[in-house]
Amino acid sequence: MSTNTPVTVTVTGAAGKIAYSLLFRLASGLVFGPGTPVRLRLLDIPSAVVAAEGVAMEIEDCALPLVDSIEITDDVTAAFDGANAAFLVGARPRGKGMERADLLTANGAIFREQGRAINDHAAADIRVVVVGNPANTNAYIAHRHAPDVPAGRFTALMRLDHNRALSQLATRLGARVSELDGVVVWGNHSATQFPDVTYLTRGGEPVTAGLDPEWLADTFIPRVAGRGAEIIAVRGSSSAASAAGAAVDQMRDWVRGTSGESWTTVALPSGGEYGTVPDVVTGLPCRSRGGEWEVVEGLEIGEFQRARIDASVAELVSERDAVRALGLAD
Ligand SMILES: NC(=O)C1=CN([C@@H]2O[C@H](COP(=O)(O)OP(=O)(O)OC[C@H]3O[C@@H](n4cnc5c(N)ncnc54)[C@H](O)[C@@H]3O)[C@@H](O)[C@H]2O)C=CC1
Numbered sequence: 001m002s003t004n005t006p007v008t009v010t011v012t013g014a015a016g017k018i019a020y021s022l023l024f025r026l027a028s029g030l031v032f033g034p035g036t037p038v039r040l041r042l043l044d045i046p047s048a049v050v051a052a053e054g055v056a057m058e059i060e061d062c063a064l065p066l067v068d069s070i071e072i073t074d075d076v077t078a079a080f081d082g083a084n085a086a087f088l089v090g091a092r093p094r095g096k097g098m099e100r101a102d103l104l105t106a107n108g109a110i111f112r113e114q115g116r117a118i119n120d121h122a123a124a125d126i127r128v129v130v131v132g133n134p135a136n137t138n139a140y141i142a143h144r145h146a147p148d149v150p151a152g153r154f155t156a157l158m159r160l161d162h163n164r165a166l167s168q169l170a171t172r173l174g175a176r177v178s179e180l181d182g183v184v185v186w187g188n189h190s191a192t193q194f195p196d197v198t199y200l201t202r203g204g205e206p207v208t209a210g211l212d213p214e215w216l217a218d219t220f221i222p223r224v225a226g227r228g229a230e231i232i233a234v235r236g237s238s239s240a241a242s243a244a245g246a247a248v249d250q251m252r253d254w255v256r257g258t259s260g261e262s263w264t265t266v267a268l269p270s271g272g273e274y275g276t277v278p279d280v281v282t283g284l285p286c287r288s289r290g291g292e293w294e295v296v297e298g299l300e301i302g303e304f305q306r307a308r309i310d311a312s313v314a315e316l317v318s319e320r321d322a323v324r325a326l327g328l329a330d
Protein backbone atom coordinates (compact mmCIF):
# COMPACT_ATOMS: atom_id res chain seq x y z
CA MET A 1 0.00 0.00 0.00
CA SER A 2 1.26 3.49 -0.83
CA THR A 3 1.66 5.88 2.09
CA ASN A 4 3.02 9.07 0.49
CA THR A 5 0.94 12.22 0.11
CA PRO A 6 -0.78 12.19 -3.29
CA VAL A 7 0.47 14.51 -6.02
CA THR A 8 -2.04 16.53 -8.01
CA VAL A 9 -1.30 16.30 -11.71
CA THR A 10 -3.09 18.35 -14.35
CA VAL A 11 -3.17 17.19 -17.96
CA THR A 12 -4.67 19.52 -20.55
CA GLY A 13 -5.94 18.21 -23.86
CA ALA A 14 -7.10 15.20 -21.89
CA ALA A 15 -9.30 13.85 -24.67
CA GLY A 16 -6.50 14.00 -27.23
CA LYS A 17 -4.06 11.49 -28.63
CA ILE A 18 -1.01 12.29 -26.51
CA ALA A 19 -3.03 12.36 -23.29
CA TYR A 20 -4.46 8.96 -24.15
CA SER A 21 -0.97 7.56 -23.82
CA LEU A 22 0.29 9.91 -21.10
CA LEU A 23 -2.50 9.51 -18.55
CA PHE A 24 -2.14 5.76 -18.21
CA ARG A 25 1.61 6.05 -17.67
CA LEU A 26 1.11 8.72 -15.00
CA ALA A 27 -1.52 6.59 -13.33
CA SER A 28 0.85 3.60 -13.33
CA GLY A 29 3.49 5.38 -11.23
CA LEU A 30 6.07 5.84 -13.99
CA VAL A 31 6.70 9.48 -13.09
CA PHE A 32 6.18 9.92 -9.36
CA GLY A 33 7.17 6.43 -8.35
CA PRO A 34 5.44 3.31 -7.08
CA GLY A 35 4.79 4.79 -3.61
CA THR A 36 3.06 8.02 -4.66
CA PRO A 37 -0.67 8.15 -5.39
CA VAL A 38 -1.85 10.57 -8.08
CA ARG A 39 -4.85 12.85 -8.19
CA LEU A 40 -5.52 13.31 -11.89
CA ARG A 41 -7.08 16.50 -13.21
CA LEU A 42 -8.21 16.27 -16.80
CA LEU A 43 -8.82 19.57 -18.61
CA ASP A 44 -10.30 19.89 -22.06
CA ILE A 45 -12.62 22.24 -23.94
CA PRO A 46 -16.39 21.85 -23.39
CA SER A 47 -16.96 19.91 -26.62
CA ALA A 48 -14.34 17.35 -25.61
CA VAL A 49 -15.29 16.87 -21.97
CA VAL A 50 -17.48 13.84 -22.70
CA ALA A 51 -14.63 12.14 -24.53
CA ALA A 52 -12.34 12.97 -21.57
CA GLU A 53 -14.89 11.29 -19.33
CA GLY A 54 -14.53 8.20 -21.49
CA VAL A 55 -10.77 8.25 -20.94
CA ALA A 56 -11.34 8.57 -17.19
CA MET A 57 -13.66 5.55 -17.33
CA GLU A 58 -10.89 3.54 -18.95
CA ILE A 59 -8.41 4.63 -16.29
CA GLU A 60 -10.92 3.44 -13.67
CA ASP A 61 -11.25 0.13 -15.50
CA CYS A 62 -7.50 -0.45 -15.16
CA ALA A 63 -8.01 -0.61 -11.35
CA LEU A 64 -4.62 1.03 -10.86
CA PRO A 65 -3.66 1.12 -7.20
CA LEU A 66 -2.00 4.56 -7.35
CA VAL A 67 -5.03 6.45 -8.65
CA ASP A 68 -6.36 8.53 -5.77
CA SER A 69 -8.97 10.43 -7.80
CA ILE A 70 -9.84 11.61 -11.30
CA GLU A 71 -11.56 14.92 -11.98
CA ILE A 72 -12.65 16.08 -15.41
CA THR A 73 -13.25 19.76 -16.08
CA ASP A 74 -13.42 22.49 -18.71
CA ASP A 75 -12.67 25.13 -16.05
CA VAL A 76 -9.07 26.32 -16.17
CA THR A 77 -9.05 27.57 -12.57
CA ALA A 78 -10.38 24.30 -11.18
CA ALA A 79 -7.94 22.34 -13.31
CA PHE A 80 -4.83 23.97 -11.82
CA ASP A 81 -6.05 24.46 -8.26
CA GLY A 82 -3.34 23.00 -6.01
CA ALA A 83 -1.54 21.32 -8.94
CA ASN A 84 1.97 20.04 -8.22
CA ALA A 85 2.65 19.05 -11.83
CA ALA A 86 1.10 20.12 -15.11
CA PHE A 87 1.40 18.77 -18.60
CA LEU A 88 0.12 21.42 -21.01
CA VAL A 89 -0.72 19.24 -23.97
CA GLY A 90 -3.98 20.71 -25.21
CA ALA A 91 -3.52 22.73 -28.36
CA ARG A 92 -4.32 22.53 -32.00
CA PRO A 93 -1.96 20.01 -33.63
CA ARG A 94 -0.06 20.77 -36.80
CA GLY A 95 -1.55 19.29 -39.96
CA LYS A 96 0.18 18.42 -43.24
CA GLY A 97 2.04 21.43 -44.68
CA MET A 98 1.57 23.63 -41.61
CA GLU A 99 4.54 25.19 -39.81
CA ARG A 100 4.60 25.85 -36.08
CA ALA A 101 4.53 29.60 -36.66
CA ASP A 102 1.01 29.14 -38.05
CA LEU A 103 -0.04 27.92 -34.65
CA LEU A 104 1.20 30.91 -32.66
CA THR A 105 -1.96 32.93 -32.83
CA ALA A 106 -4.32 30.00 -32.34
CA ASN A 107 -2.50 28.65 -29.33
CA GLY A 108 -1.06 31.76 -27.68
CA ALA A 109 -4.31 32.73 -25.99
CA ILE A 110 -4.66 29.25 -24.45
CA PHE A 111 -1.24 29.45 -22.79
CA ARG A 112 -1.77 32.99 -21.55
CA GLU A 113 -4.92 31.90 -19.69
CA GLN A 114 -3.27 28.76 -18.34
CA GLY A 115 -0.15 30.67 -17.21
CA ARG A 116 -2.37 33.03 -15.23
CA ALA A 117 -4.29 30.16 -13.65
CA ILE A 118 -1.04 28.41 -12.69
CA ASN A 119 0.27 31.63 -11.18
CA ASP A 120 -2.85 32.15 -9.08
CA HIS A 121 -3.95 28.63 -8.17
CA ALA A 122 -1.20 25.99 -8.49
CA ALA A 123 0.81 24.63 -5.55
CA ALA A 124 4.10 26.35 -4.65
CA ASP A 125 6.13 23.43 -6.06
CA ILE A 126 4.36 23.41 -9.47
CA ARG A 127 6.38 21.94 -12.34
CA VAL A 128 5.16 22.57 -15.87
CA VAL A 129 5.97 20.67 -19.06
CA VAL A 130 4.55 22.34 -22.15
CA VAL A 131 3.94 19.86 -24.97
CA GLY A 132 1.44 21.70 -27.18
CA ASN A 133 3.07 23.40 -30.15
CA PRO A 134 4.79 25.72 -30.72
CA ALA A 135 5.97 24.32 -27.39
CA ASN A 136 8.89 26.67 -26.60
CA THR A 137 6.95 29.82 -27.32
CA ASN A 138 3.81 28.53 -25.59
CA ALA A 139 5.98 27.90 -22.52
CA TYR A 140 7.39 31.41 -22.86
CA ILE A 141 3.84 32.83 -22.93
CA ALA A 142 2.71 30.79 -19.91
CA HIS A 143 5.86 31.79 -17.99
CA ARG A 144 5.34 35.46 -18.81
CA HIS A 145 1.86 35.30 -17.28
CA ALA A 146 3.04 33.60 -14.09
CA PRO A 147 5.33 36.19 -12.49
CA ASP A 148 5.06 34.58 -9.03
CA VAL A 149 6.32 31.20 -10.26
CA PRO A 150 10.10 30.79 -10.64
CA ALA A 151 11.01 30.82 -14.34
CA GLY A 152 12.71 27.43 -14.07
CA ARG A 153 9.35 25.82 -13.25
CA PHE A 154 8.27 26.33 -16.87
CA THR A 155 9.77 23.93 -19.36
CA ALA A 156 8.93 22.92 -22.91
CA LEU A 157 9.27 19.40 -24.24
CA MET A 158 12.43 18.82 -26.25
CA ARG A 159 13.06 15.43 -24.72
CA LEU A 160 11.37 13.87 -27.74
CA ASP A 161 14.02 15.45 -29.98
CA HIS A 162 16.69 14.25 -27.55
CA ASN A 163 15.29 10.72 -27.59
CA ARG A 164 15.04 10.75 -31.39
CA ALA A 165 18.70 11.81 -31.59
CA LEU A 166 19.79 9.06 -29.18
CA SER A 167 17.91 6.43 -31.10
CA GLN A 168 19.35 7.47 -34.49
CA LEU A 169 22.87 7.47 -33.01
CA ALA A 170 22.41 4.09 -31.36
CA THR A 171 21.35 2.59 -34.70
CA ARG A 172 24.28 4.18 -36.52
CA LEU A 173 26.82 3.02 -33.94
CA GLY A 174 25.30 -0.42 -33.32
CA ALA A 175 25.00 0.60 -29.67
CA ARG A 176 22.23 0.45 -27.12
CA VAL A 177 20.68 3.79 -26.18
CA SER A 178 21.67 3.14 -22.56
CA GLU A 179 25.38 3.18 -23.55
CA LEU A 180 25.16 6.72 -24.98
CA ASP A 181 25.39 10.02 -23.16
CA GLY A 182 26.23 13.67 -23.83
CA VAL A 183 23.66 14.49 -26.52
CA VAL A 184 21.98 17.88 -26.44
CA VAL A 185 19.39 19.48 -28.71
CA TRP A 186 19.75 23.25 -28.70
CA GLY A 187 17.21 25.85 -29.70
CA ASN A 188 13.62 25.40 -30.78
CA HIS A 189 11.41 22.31 -31.06
CA SER A 190 11.20 22.96 -34.79
CA ALA A 191 13.07 22.32 -38.02
CA THR A 192 15.82 24.75 -36.94
CA GLN A 193 16.76 22.77 -33.82
CA PHE A 194 20.38 21.64 -33.49
CA PRO A 195 20.87 18.07 -32.32
CA ASP A 196 24.50 18.21 -31.20
CA VAL A 197 26.82 15.21 -30.83
CA THR A 198 29.97 17.15 -29.91
CA TYR A 199 30.08 15.69 -26.39
CA LEU A 200 28.72 12.24 -27.25
CA THR A 201 30.16 9.32 -25.33
CA ARG A 202 29.62 5.57 -25.56
CA GLY A 203 30.30 3.72 -22.33
CA GLY A 204 32.05 6.90 -21.09
CA GLU A 205 34.43 7.14 -24.13
CA PRO A 206 34.16 9.97 -26.70
CA VAL A 207 32.85 8.68 -30.05
CA THR A 208 32.16 11.77 -32.12
CA ALA A 209 35.46 11.52 -34.01
CA GLY A 210 34.28 8.18 -35.37
CA LEU A 211 31.10 9.62 -36.85
CA ASP A 212 31.22 10.70 -40.49
CA PRO A 213 30.78 14.54 -40.61
CA GLU A 214 28.83 14.24 -43.86
CA TRP A 215 26.41 11.78 -42.28
CA LEU A 216 26.00 14.11 -39.32
CA ALA A 217 25.32 17.21 -41.42
CA ASP A 218 23.32 15.68 -44.28
CA THR A 219 21.46 12.83 -42.62
CA PHE A 220 21.48 12.90 -38.84
CA ILE A 221 20.64 16.55 -38.16
CA PRO A 222 17.85 16.86 -40.78
CA ARG A 223 16.46 13.44 -39.84
CA VAL A 224 16.10 14.33 -36.16
CA ALA A 225 14.92 17.88 -36.84
CA GLY A 226 12.40 16.66 -39.44
CA ARG A 227 11.20 13.59 -37.56
CA GLY A 228 7.93 15.16 -36.46
CA ALA A 229 7.03 15.97 -40.06
CA GLU A 230 8.22 12.52 -41.19
CA ILE A 231 5.93 10.82 -38.68
CA ILE A 232 3.00 12.95 -39.85
CA ALA A 233 3.72 12.06 -43.49
CA VAL A 234 4.08 8.32 -42.82
CA ARG A 235 1.55 7.81 -40.03
CA GLY A 236 -0.96 10.42 -41.15
CA SER A 237 -1.05 11.85 -37.65
CA SER A 238 1.47 13.53 -35.35
CA SER A 239 3.62 11.62 -32.86
CA ALA A 240 1.61 10.65 -29.81
CA ALA A 241 2.98 7.68 -27.85
CA SER A 242 6.57 8.85 -28.31
CA ALA A 243 5.62 12.38 -27.23
CA ALA A 244 3.88 11.03 -24.14
CA GLY A 245 6.92 8.84 -23.39
CA ALA A 246 9.22 11.85 -23.63
CA ALA A 247 6.97 13.94 -21.37
CA VAL A 248 7.09 11.12 -18.82
CA ASP A 249 10.90 10.98 -19.11
CA GLN A 250 11.19 14.73 -18.57
CA MET A 251 8.92 14.98 -15.53
CA ARG A 252 10.36 11.76 -14.00
CA ASP A 253 13.92 13.04 -14.27
CA TRP A 254 12.86 16.43 -12.91
CA VAL A 255 11.16 14.96 -9.85
CA ARG A 256 13.48 12.03 -9.21
CA GLY A 257 16.81 13.35 -10.60
CA THR A 258 19.13 12.50 -13.48
CA SER A 259 21.75 9.85 -12.92
CA GLY A 260 25.36 10.79 -11.97
CA GLU A 261 26.96 13.23 -14.39
CA SER A 262 24.55 12.34 -17.22
CA TRP A 263 22.52 15.10 -18.70
CA THR A 264 19.46 15.46 -20.88
CA THR A 265 17.84 18.18 -22.97
CA VAL A 266 15.28 20.49 -21.39
CA ALA A 267 13.84 23.65 -22.92
CA LEU A 268 13.97 26.29 -20.18
CA PRO A 269 13.64 30.09 -20.00
CA SER A 270 17.25 30.93 -20.74
CA GLY A 271 19.49 32.76 -18.33
CA GLY A 272 21.67 33.61 -21.35
CA GLU A 273 23.73 30.41 -21.05
CA TYR A 274 25.97 29.53 -23.99
CA GLY A 275 25.22 32.81 -25.76
CA THR A 276 21.47 32.15 -25.95
CA VAL A 277 19.04 35.03 -25.53
CA PRO A 278 17.78 35.54 -21.96
CA ASP A 279 14.19 34.51 -21.29
CA VAL A 280 13.47 32.68 -24.56
CA VAL A 281 12.67 29.03 -23.88
CA THR A 282 15.50 27.13 -25.52
CA GLY A 283 16.83 23.58 -25.42
CA LEU A 284 19.80 23.38 -23.04
CA PRO A 285 21.88 20.55 -21.53
CA CYS A 286 20.51 20.01 -18.03
CA ARG A 287 20.93 17.84 -14.97
CA SER A 288 18.22 17.51 -12.35
CA ARG A 289 19.46 17.93 -8.79
CA GLY A 290 17.29 18.27 -5.70
CA GLY A 291 14.18 18.62 -7.82
CA GLU A 292 15.49 21.53 -9.94
CA TRP A 293 16.98 21.69 -13.43
CA GLU A 294 20.58 22.91 -13.54
CA VAL A 295 22.15 23.91 -16.85
CA VAL A 296 25.40 22.00 -17.41
CA GLU A 297 28.29 24.45 -17.24
CA GLY A 298 31.61 24.73 -19.01
CA LEU A 299 30.97 23.06 -22.39
CA GLU A 300 33.10 24.49 -25.18
CA ILE A 301 31.20 25.73 -28.21
CA GLY A 302 32.87 25.61 -31.63
CA GLU A 303 32.14 27.67 -34.74
CA PHE A 304 29.77 25.14 -36.35
CA GLN A 305 27.81 24.80 -33.13
CA ARG A 306 27.68 28.57 -32.64
CA ALA A 307 26.10 29.15 -36.05
CA ARG A 308 23.51 26.38 -35.55
CA ILE A 309 22.57 27.46 -32.02
CA ASP A 310 22.30 31.09 -33.05
CA ALA A 311 20.05 30.25 -36.02
CA SER A 312 17.57 28.34 -33.89
CA VAL A 313 17.62 30.91 -31.08
CA ALA A 314 16.99 33.62 -33.71
CA GLU A 315 13.82 31.76 -34.67
CA LEU A 316 12.76 31.72 -31.01
CA VAL A 317 13.38 35.45 -30.80
CA SER A 318 11.22 36.03 -33.88
CA GLU A 319 8.42 33.89 -32.36
CA ARG A 320 8.78 35.83 -29.12
CA ASP A 321 8.57 39.13 -30.99
CA ALA A 322 5.50 37.91 -32.88
CA VAL A 323 3.64 37.02 -29.67
CA ARG A 324 4.73 40.30 -28.11
CA ALA A 325 3.29 42.13 -31.12
CA LEU A 326 0.05 40.17 -30.70
CA GLY A 327 -0.09 41.28 -27.05
CA LEU A 328 0.24 37.70 -25.82
CA ALA A 329 3.41 38.15 -23.77
CA ASP A 330 2.27 40.81 -21.31
N1 LIG B 1 6.66 19.05 -28.02
C1 LIG B 1 6.58 17.90 -28.65
O1 LIG B 1 7.54 17.14 -28.69
C2 LIG B 1 5.32 17.47 -29.34
C3 LIG B 1 4.21 18.28 -29.34
N2 LIG B 1 3.05 17.89 -29.96
C4 LIG B 1 1.92 18.80 -29.85
O2 LIG B 1 1.06 18.37 -28.78
C5 LIG B 1 -0.23 18.91 -28.99
C6 LIG B 1 -1.30 17.85 -28.73
O3 LIG B 1 -1.20 16.81 -29.67
P1 LIG B 1 -2.31 15.66 -29.74
O4 LIG B 1 -2.65 15.15 -28.39
O5 LIG B 1 -1.87 14.72 -30.78
O6 LIG B 1 -3.55 16.51 -30.30
P2 LIG B 1 -5.10 16.14 -30.30
O7 LIG B 1 -5.73 17.02 -31.32
O8 LIG B 1 -5.31 14.67 -30.39
O9 LIG B 1 -5.56 16.59 -28.86
C7 LIG B 1 -5.53 17.91 -28.47
C8 LIG B 1 -6.56 18.05 -27.38
O10 LIG B 1 -6.42 19.35 -26.83
C9 LIG B 1 -7.71 19.83 -26.58
N3 LIG B 1 -7.67 21.27 -26.44
C10 LIG B 1 -7.71 22.22 -27.40
N4 LIG B 1 -7.74 23.43 -26.85
C11 LIG B 1 -7.70 23.25 -25.52
C12 LIG B 1 -7.71 24.12 -24.42
N5 LIG B 1 -7.79 25.46 -24.58
N6 LIG B 1 -7.66 23.60 -23.17
C13 LIG B 1 -7.60 22.27 -22.99
N7 LIG B 1 -7.62 21.38 -24.00
C14 LIG B 1 -7.65 21.88 -25.25
C15 LIG B 1 -8.52 19.33 -27.77
O11 LIG B 1 -9.92 19.38 -27.50
C16 LIG B 1 -8.01 17.91 -27.86
O12 LIG B 1 -8.72 17.03 -27.01
C17 LIG B 1 -0.20 19.51 -30.38
O13 LIG B 1 0.01 20.89 -30.28
C18 LIG B 1 0.99 18.85 -31.02
O14 LIG B 1 1.51 19.62 -32.07
C19 LIG B 1 2.95 16.68 -30.56
C20 LIG B 1 4.04 15.83 -30.59
C21 LIG B 1 5.30 16.17 -30.01
Ligand SMILES: O=C([O-])CC(=O)C(=O)O
Nearest residue numbers: 094133227228229238239
Ligand atom coordinates in the same frame (compact mmCIF):
# COMPACT_ATOMS: atom_id res chain seq x y z
O1 LIG C 1 5.69 18.04 -35.65
C1 LIG C 1 4.62 18.06 -35.03
O2 LIG C 1 3.65 18.75 -35.31
C2 LIG C 1 4.49 17.19 -33.82
C3 LIG C 1 5.74 17.35 -33.08
O3 LIG C 1 5.98 18.37 -32.46
C4 LIG C 1 6.75 16.32 -33.19
O4 LIG C 1 6.42 15.18 -33.57
O5 LIG C 1 7.90 16.60 -32.88
